[in-house]
Amino acid sequence: MDELTEKMPRLSNLLRREAVPVDQLVANAIRSRGVNNIVAGLERSLKGLGDIALDILSGLAVGRHVMIMGPVGVGKTTLAEEVASLLDISSPPYMEVACHSHMTAAELTGDIDIAVALQAGLDHPLAFIPGPLVMAHGGILILDEINRLNPYSQAALLQALQEHFVFIRGFRIRSDFLVIATSNPSEYSGVYELSEALADRMKVVNINYPDKDVLRAILNWKANAMLEHLGVKVPDFAVEVVANFMTQISQDGLVDIGPSVRSSIYAISGALSRAWIEGRDISLADLKKEVVSNVAHVIRGNFSNDEEKVNYLLRKFDDAAALSRRKH
Ligand SMILES: Nc1ncnc2c1ncn2[C@@H]1O[C@H](COP(=O)(O)OP(=O)(O)OP(=O)(O)O)[C@@H](O)[C@H]1O
Ligand SMILES: [Mg+2]
Known part of the structure; x- marks a missing residue:
């Protein structure tokens, strides 16, 4: 078995996962790094967004998912990535999904490869290829352009956010993570309405065009x-x-x-x-x-x-x- 395959999680281990208090990890990171240092770190790549970063951090610190909303090209994606990198609560510091309208629920959750499972058993490292909702356990998941997700994928995401479990063909895998999502207002083309249930679980932080x-x-x-x-x-x-x-x-x-x-x-x-x-x-x-x-x-x-x-x-x-x- 090659090195990478060795590193893939086995289904039996995933099923035994412990809960991770991600809000606590965020709070500890803010305490130990110091909020001023985090904002100063952010200023190295973005200007004028320190106050918005504080809104994001204060949401994450109490276990809330955050959605950065604003027009095209004002620094939403960079801000999400920088905040997650500066917090650095896991290795790598975040998982990221570039959301699009054809994304399937299985692309988010991962799926069992029936052919491998039949030949090598369900616990072979390649029998279950985990998706980002499973891989983000214990860290931050960036969902870039979340409102491009179609309603089916939104439903899979909602389940993970709501229950802290991801269901894959009946297997129930623990997954604790906090989302930083980005989105464009609904007047932009190619976007879906975000379901109320999903929107309701996110703290919305607005970025406006800079002065x-x-x-x-x-x-x-x-x-x-x-x-x-x-x-x-x-x-x-x-x-x-x-x-x-x-x-x-x-x-x-x-x-x-x-x-x-x-x-x-x-x-x-x-x-x-x-x-x-x-x-x-x-x-x-x-x-x-x-x-x-x-x-x-x-x-x-x-x-x-x-x-x-x-x-x-x-x-x-x-x-x-x-x-x-x-x-x-
Ligand atoms: N406040 C800012 N300070 C410094 N650079 C900025 C700022 N806002 C945007 N930029 C620059 O503009 C570019 C676009 O940023 P980014 O991709 O993060 O924006 P976005 O809002 O995610 O865009 P889109 O809506 O197209 O996804 C980057 O190169 C970024 O460095
Ligand atoms: Mg972007």
Whole structure:
């Protein structure tokens, strides 16, 4: 038997599992690391989300599952992963599932491989391949984009959350874990309504689009990091114009789904990389082209067609550039 197979849990061991007080592990981790250190650790990858992290930690510390809700590209997944890594209550520090609409309940729970079970017996390490709901025992399970799960998979998850047991073809396996889920609001495409029973078991924590000062700081930091190996630095005017543009659009009543922080970072670094390839300085026109093309496919709103949307973005970019010029 190879090394990996040796490490697979046997069904008989899984059936003998003891309960693990995960809330206690979280509380101990917060006590021993110190909440200020945890927040400082988080600031190394995300800006302006310390308060939201405290909301997540306070939920987990009393055994509540948490759902981070917010628009596209504002740091939900990174936040879930960072919080779990900083807590570090198990090894590895978390299990993660990228949820999607075709995910089956068996993909979450794991299943018995009948062919192996028949040949080698039910207790062969490969007779039962455990899914993430079983593997997450004693730790944190990140369910990324939980509201993409179809109702059947949601039901399997609900059972595990509610009873702390996962049922696999009649076998009852203990599994204690705390969930940090991420989700987009229901106006986004490809999402299911989360069942009330499931939603009711989660503490909802909202992330909003960052305000202009925080956005400026994020853009400066992340776009410069992407360009560092090219030896290119982001000029202040680029950050200023993009921060103005993004903030105005995210607050505009015409727009239902605003731009993402991610698209803002990509727009700046994309424009500068293009200028670098051509061996010249970046112009406002480069920035405009890159910003509009990056943002056009993310935002949604009251536009009758794509052309109208692009024209709106071009106009808004000119307004933001004029506003930045007035300030300087
Ligand atoms: N507050 C922030 N501070 C620093 N970087 C940020 C912040 N918000 C987003 N980012 C950056 O934007 C990118 C997107 O982050 P992430 O994937 O975590 O967002 P998300 O909300 O999960 O997006 P999606 O809705 O598309 O899944 C990452 O590169 C992240 O570093
Ligand atoms: Mg995400």
